[in-house]
Amino acid sequence: MASEHPRANLPTLSLHVPEPKFRPGDAVDFAAVGIPPAGEARRPDTAAHPGDFTDLAYTLVRVLDDDGHAVGPWNPRLSPDMLRKMLRNMALLRAFDERMFRAQRQGKTSFYMKALGEEAVAVAATHALDPDDMCFPSYRQQGILITRGYPLVEMMNQIYSNRGDKLQGKQLPIMYSARDHGFFSISGNLTTQYPQAVGWAMASAAKGDTRIAATWCGEGSTAEGDFHSACTFAAVYRAPVILNIVNNQWAISSFSGFAGAESTTFAARAVGYGIAGLRVDGNDALAVYAATLWAAERARTNQGPTLIEHFTYRAEGHSTSDDPTQYRSAGEPNAWPLGDPVRRLKDHLIGLREWDEDRHAAQDKELADLVKAEQKEAEKNGILGHGLHQPLDTLFDGVFEEMPWHLKEQRAQMLAEETASGRPWDRK
Amino acid sequence: MTDQEPPTTRMNMIQAINSALDVMMARDPDVIVMGEDVGYFGGVFRATAGLQEKHGKTRVFDTPITECGIIGVAVGMGAYGLRPVPEIQFADYIYPALDQLVSEAARLRYRSAGEFISPITVRSPFGGGIFGGQTHSQSPEGIFTHISGVKTVIPSTPYDAKGLLIAAIEDNDPTIFFEPKRIYNGPFDGYWDKPSQNWSKHPAGEVPTGYYKVDLGKAAVVRAGEAVTILCYGTMVHVCIATCAELGVDAEIVDLRTLVPLDIETIEASVKKTGRCLIVHEATRTSGFGAELSALVQERCFYHLEAPIERVTGFDTPYPHSLEWAYFPGPVRIGEALKKIMKDA
Ligand SMILES: Cc1ncc(C[n+]2csc(CCOP(=O)(O)OP(=O)(O)O)c2C)c(N)n1
Ligand SMILES: [Mg+2]
Numbered sequence: 001m002a003s004e005h006p007r008a009n010l011p012t013l014s015l016h017v018p019e020p021k022f023r024p025g026d027a028v029d030f031a032a033v034g035i036p037p038a039g040e041a042r043r044p045d046t047a048a049h050p051g052d053f054t055d056l057a058y059t060l061v062r063v064l065d066d067d068g069h070a071v072g073p074w075n076p077r078l079s080p081d082m083l084r085k086m087l088r089n090m091a092l093l094r095a096f097d098e099r100m101f102r103a104q105r106q107g108k109t110s111f112y113m114k115a116l117g118e119e120a121v122a123v124a125a126t127h128a129l130d131p132d133d134m135c136f137p138s139y140r141q142q143g144i145l146i147t148r149g150y151p152l153v154e155m156m157n158q159i160y161s162n163r164g165d166k167l168q169g170k171q172l173p174i175m176y177s178a179r180d181h182g183f184f185s186i187s188g189n190l191t192t193q194y195p196q197a198v199g200w201a202m203a204s205a206a207k208g209d210t211r212i213a214a215t216w217c218g219e220g221s222t223a224e225g226d227f228h229s230a231c232t233f234a235a236v237y238r239a240p241v242i243l244n245i246v247n248n249q250w251a252i253s254s255f256s257g258f259a260g261a262e263s264t265t266f267a268a269r270a271v272g273y274g275i276a277g278l279r280v281d282g283n284d285a286l287a288v289y290a291a292t293l294w295a296a297e298r299a300r301t302n303q304g305p306t307l308i309e310h311f312t313y314r315a316e317g318h319s320t321s322d323d324p325t326q327y328r329s330a331g332e333p334n335a336w337p338l339g340d341p342v343r344r345l346k347d348h349l350i351g352l353r354e355w356d357e358d359r360h361a362a363q364d365k366e367l368a369d370l371v372k373a374e375q376k377e378a379e380k381n382g383i384l385g386h387g388l389h390q391p392l393d394t395l396f397d398g399v400f401e402e403m404p405w406h407l408k409e410q411r412a413q414m415l416a417e418e419t420a421s422g423r424p425w426d427r428k
Numbered sequence: 429m430t431d432q433e434p435p436t437t438r439m440n441m442i443q444a445i446n447s448a449l450d451v452m453m454a455r456d457p458d459v460i461v462m463g464e465d466v467g468y469f470g471g472v473f474r475a476t477a478g479l480q481e482k483h484g485k486t487r488v489f490d491t492p493i494t495e496c497g498i499i500g501v502a503v504g505m506g507a508y509g510l511r512p513v514p515e516i517q518f519a520d521y522i523y524p525a526l527d528q529l530v531s532e533a534a535r536l537r538y539r540s541a542g543e544f545i546s547p548i549t550v551r552s553p554f555g556g557g558i559f560g561g562q563t564h565s566q567s568p569e570g571i572f573t574h575i576s577g578v579k580t581v582i583p584s585t586p587y588d589a590k591g592l593l594i595a596a597i598e599d600n601d602p603t604i605f606f607e608p609k610r611i612y613n614g615p616f617d618g619y620w621d622k623p624s625q626n627w628s629k630h631p632a633g634e635v636p637t638g639y640y641k642v643d644l645g646k647a648a649v650v651r652a653g654e655a656v657t658i659l660c661y662g663t664m665v666h667v668c669i670a671t672c673a674e675l676g677v678d679a680e681i682v683d684l685r686t687l688v689p690l691d692i693e694t695i696e697a698s699v700k701k702t703g704r705c706l707i708v709h710e711a712t713r714t715s716g717f718g719a720e721l722s723a724l725v726q727e728r729c730f731y732h733l734e735a736p737i738e739r740v741t742g743f744d745t746p747y748p749h750s751l752e753w754a755y756f757p758g759p760v761r762i763g764e765a766l767k768k769i770m771k772d773a
Contacts, residue, residue, distance in 0.1 A: 017485040023468070110559035110749070161750035169750030172561030188563025189521060190493060223492035225524060253469030254490045327469045384559075384750060395743070395751045406714065410743045413761075414754055421760045 018257030020328065028331035035337050038065035038284075039072025046297040050276040050304075057267035057277035060311060063286035068347035076128075076290040080354035086127055086285055087345045087355070088363065090119040093143045094342060095367040096152060099375055100159055104173075104320045108383040109159050111173045115140050117315030117333065120285040120341035121246050122216070123147050128292035129214060134204075136184045136197035136215035139174055140246065148181045152371065156378035163389045164381035168397070173384075190221040194230035194243065201241035201299070202233070212299040214242040214292075219259050219266050219309075220251020231273040231307070238304030242295045243275070245307065246282065248314035253327035267309035275307050282312030283338040285345045311338065392418060439635040440627045441612045444586035445475045445551070448593035449513060451639050453483045456511060459597060461488045463498060463515030463551075472517055473553055473612060495521055499528035502548045503536065512548045513597055519554035519606060520563045526571075533602040534577030546602040549593070553609035554582075555663055555710055556747050557616060557756055565747035567662075567711035572604045573687050573720065579603040579644060580687040584611065584665040585632030588685060591642030599644060608662035618667035618758040647691035649698065653680040656704035656769055659695060659721050661685060664708045664757065671759040677766055679706075687717055695721070696728050703734040704769050710757055713741040735772065738765040 022028050041061045044053040063070050070077075078086075097114040104112040115122065122143025126135070135144050145155060157164035159173040167177060177185035184200075187193060197215030204211050217227065222245055234241055245266045249256050259266070270277025276298060280291045288310060295306035313336040317324040324330075349355035382389045396403060396411040403411075418424065439447060452459045461476055461483075467490035470477030480488040491498050495516055502512040516522045522529075533546040556565030572580045581596055581603055583589035589607065596603040610616045614626035627633030651669060655678040658668050665683045672679045680698050684690065699705045705725050707718040718739040725737055740757045748755050 015486045017467075017489045019485070111561075165750075170562070170746070170748050172563065172749055175561065188561065189523070220493045223494040223497065225494060225496050251464075251493055252472065253465045254467075254493075258490050258492050260492070322472070390751060392751065392754050395748055395754055396745055399745050407744060410713070414743065417760045417764060418754075420764055 018255070018262050020255035020257060022329035022332060024325055024327065024329055026329045026331075028329050028335040030335050030337045033337055036060050036062065038062035041072070041074065043073035043294070046294055046301065047303060050270070050274055054271050054277065057271055057279055058265055060279055060281050061287050061291055062281040062284055063290060064284045064344050064348055068344065068351045070286055070348060074287060074290040076286055076293060078286070078289070080349070080352060082127070083345065083349050084355065086124060086289070087342070087349060088367075089123045089143070089147045090285065090342050090345065091364060092367050092370075093119050093123060093146050095364070095371045096142070096146065096155070099371045100156070101320065103159070103375070107385045108379075109161070109173050110384055111320055112159065113139055113174055113319040114316045115143060117336070117340065118246060118248055118282060118310075118312045119143055120288050120345070121244070121282050121310045121312060124285040124288035125214065125244065125292040128289045129296060130211070132182055132211050133296070134182045134184065134197070134200050134211060134213045136193035136200070136213060137186060138190070138193065138217050138221065138246070139186055140218070141216050142174065142176070145176060145178060145181060145183055148183070150178055150181050150183070152374040153377045156375055157381055160378060160381070160383045161389065162378065162382035162384070164378065165389070168394045169390045170398070191217050191224035191226040193217070194226050195233060197243070198230045198234045198239045198241050198305075201239040202237050205237070205240055210300065212240040212242070212296060214244065216244040216246055218251055219245055219247035219249070219256050219261065220254060222266060222269065223259050231269065231275060234305035235273040235275050238302065240299035240302070241305045242292065242299060243305055243307040245309045246312065247309050248312050250314045250318070250324075250328065252318045252322060255328070265309060267307060270307035275305050276303070277307045277309075279309045279311060281338055282310030283341040283344060285341055286348070313338065434636040434638045434640070436634050436636050438628055438633055439586045439590070440614070440633065441583070441586045441589050441607065442473055442475050444590040444635050445593055445607065446477060446479070447635065447637065448590040448597070449476060449479055450482065452594055452597045453479065453487060455639065458509060458511045459487075459513060460505065460510055461513050461515070462491050462502070464491055464493055464517045466490060466515050471515065473609065475551070476515070495525040496528055499525040499533065499550065502550075503528060503532050503546050506546045506548050507544050511597060514548065514550055516550060516552040518564050519552045519568055520566045522550075522552055522568065529572075529578065529602070530575050534575050537601070538577060545600050547600045549596040549599075549603045549605050551593070551605045551607060553612075554606040555608045555610055556752060557610035557620070557663065559749065559752060561749040562746040567709065567742065569604070569606055569687060570711055570716045573717050577602070579689065580606070581644060581685065582606045582608065582662045582687065583685065584608065584662055584683050585615070585630070586627055586635050587632040588642050588648070590635055591640050592644065592685060594639065595641040595644050598641070603644075606662070610663045611666065615666040616663060617670035618756070619670065620753050620756070620758070642685070644686045645689040645691055647685055647694040648683045649680060649694065650683045651679060651681040653678040654702060655679055655773065656706055656766065657682060657695070657698040657702045658706045658708060659684060660708040661687065662710070664710055667758060668708055668762060671762045671766070674759065675763055675766060677770065679766075690724075692724065692728070695725065699725050699729040700732045703732050704773070705729070705733070705737045706740065706762075706765055706769055707737065708740045708757060708762060710742050712744045713739060714744050716741055735769045738769045740765045
């Protein structure tokens with residue numbers, strides 16, 4: 001069969017494989033990252049139709065300008081007290097991460113993950129939500145717990161899988177669960193929380209409740225099918241949910257191009273689903289706060305879901321298990337054009353004459369001491385490196401509400417093994 | 429040693445897997461490697477290190493984080509005629525890909541009467557003993573042995589890992605290749621509070637640098653013995669060897685290596701010889717592969733059995749974090765089962 005469109009003159013096909021701009025050893029220049037001026041993005045009415053502000057999915061909502069002034073229609077006009085609270089929680093999160101990262105390096109636990117450089121994302125969003133709104137986080141939103149006042153010592157107990165660990169040593173460090181603080185049990189499997197958040201929000205709506213849900217995932221995780229199922233359900237049922245994408249540029253060693261960032265923004269995912277989409281300077285606590293408040297208002301007034309891309313940068317390795325200088329230029333974190341979220345909020349407060357460097361240094365010291373003291377408390381309950389802290393038979397609790405015969409048998413077997421081993425496993 | 433024998437070198441299991449991929453990519457331009465972080469970085473366990481640089485970005489590449497996508501794309505590439513070797517970063521993350529594996533890869537040959545096939549080899553680290561908690565420790569092989577149309581392969585040494593992986597890649601059917609990550613660096617024997625060995629002193633850490641195959645569907649008798657047959661695979665092979673050495677049990681230890689298709693002849697011959705059978709796997713017990721093995725042995729060797737078949741497995745709970753060693757089917761659990769099975773011997 002002769003083709004009417006002969007291909008003989010066409011070049012052969014070629015496979016495009018994304019490649020990040022910088023690899024180890026490369027000098028970093030982020031000039032190509034388009035950063036619109038602060039204050040430029042418009043702020044639509046929360047009742048506006050998502051189709052009428054799709055431009056906001058392609059720009060950046062920014063409030064803090066380069067001089068630390070809060071400008072434009074998204075300025076949430078927060079009180080100095082509120083700004084200081086937010087700054088303190090971000091600094092506390094940083095101090096906590098620093099300390100626990102070091103604890104892992106000292107062999108006190110098996111694993112840790114920092115949120116360095118992305119502190120504004122979880123902390124500012126949590127300040128903008130109501131305390132009883134339900135959060136479905138990924139593993140990098142410990143800032144939610146810190147902002148909601150969850151005891152640091154409880155977090156550390158979990159990290160150490162020790163006697164005090166409310167999760168009975170069952171979960172990997174940092175996979176917290178804190179129902180009383182509106183914090184859903186973290187899964188190790190990426191993006192599973194997304195449709196769950198939508199389901200929670202649908203339930204809240206179906207029951208005529210007033211609470212909304214918020215969820216977070218990394219930009220890399222948007223590739224999972226669960227992300228897309230969640231968007232479809234959220235759009236179809238106008239679920240009162242905030243879908244946050246934390247675009248910190250990296251997913252372990254894979255740059256955001258492997259999740260689609262070479263072609264469009266992550267906020268633009270919203271457009272195809274007919275969901276309201278915002279793209280926000282994730283290192284600007286005021287922008288994150290304002291966007292979250294706006295999205296929450298939409299959700300609370302039955303306008304449906306909002307998807308927010310937080311444009312930020314993962315300044316550390318993925319976790320304690322990797323060395324980022326193996327796959328990206330060591331110059332990246334310092335060259336990131338949106339700066340350090342803690343410093344930016346601090347500079348803003350100083351500009352308002354509501355803060356100063358001395359107070360900031362004193363606060364850092366106070367927070368470091370606080371974390372150290374909490375760590376001491378937690379370590380009284382033991383550290384992972386010192387062996388088994390939970391009563392052995394807790395291993396079988398919680399598989400089912402009521403334990404079936406086969407688990408009872410296996411539990412007895414395990415206890416007999418302990419006796420047979422000739423040494424108690426259940427140390428301290 | 430004759431001149432014909434290929435040169436060998438010391439490898440751990442990661443290096444052996446890397447070598448298998450390298451050899452196959454050099455031999456067959458249709459072999460491609462893809463998965464999360466496998467490209468530039470060379471994989472979170474370094475199993476694909478250096479391959480992208482050597483074979484190019486269109487043959488070794490990172491993928492979006494979607495296991496369903498990775499396997500679906502591999503099926504499509506296989507339909508084109510490639511021989512994809514996708515990696516799933518941890519076996520615990522293979523579940524989003526189940527539909528593509530169960531309903532597609534495993535069924536394509538059958539439903540198209542051979543028009544299309546899925547010559548894909550899905551590599552994935554599995555098993556516990558690394559304080560990985562419930563999402564970095566699971567042993568889901570029993571899910572895959574239950575699917576008609578996929579092969580399931582689990583090596584226990586660097587030598588076997590390379591030879592089996594090459595055989596799996598050349599095989600025209602979809603294969604799940606589970607790599608016991610606890611023994612990537614050395615033959616962990618279950619004594620978790622003693623210093624662990626690496627592969628440098630183990631005979632199977634001496635690996636040919638070139639091409640060779642270990643046939644799929646063939647078990648290995650790693651210890652000949654008369655008293656009892658132990659059926660095991662992966663990490664548990666080394667735990668069984670060490671336990672038997674400690675207890676002085678003259679066991680015949682059979683490393684299954686391939687679960688589907690199973691080397692039933694070797695199993696049958698061994699159990700008929702010893703009259704006793706212990707089955708050991710790290711995976712949970714209920715509906716685990718041990719249940720299948722137990723049924724097969726009972727069906728085929730019943731009149732030779734002198735004691736009930738015993739199973740040693742992980743418990744039917746999620747894999748715990750801090751109580752990992754209470755969960756792990758180590759020397760104590762195996763020892764207790766051996767005592768029971770040898771009671772009247
Ligand atoms: C289903 C599943 N696949 C793979 C992994 C392994 N994994 C853990 S984190 C991660 C990268 C996620 O990156 P991103 O979504 O950008 O989040 P970030 O770590 O940057 O916060 C991967 C691949 C996993 N945990 N779950
Ligand atoms: Mg990321």
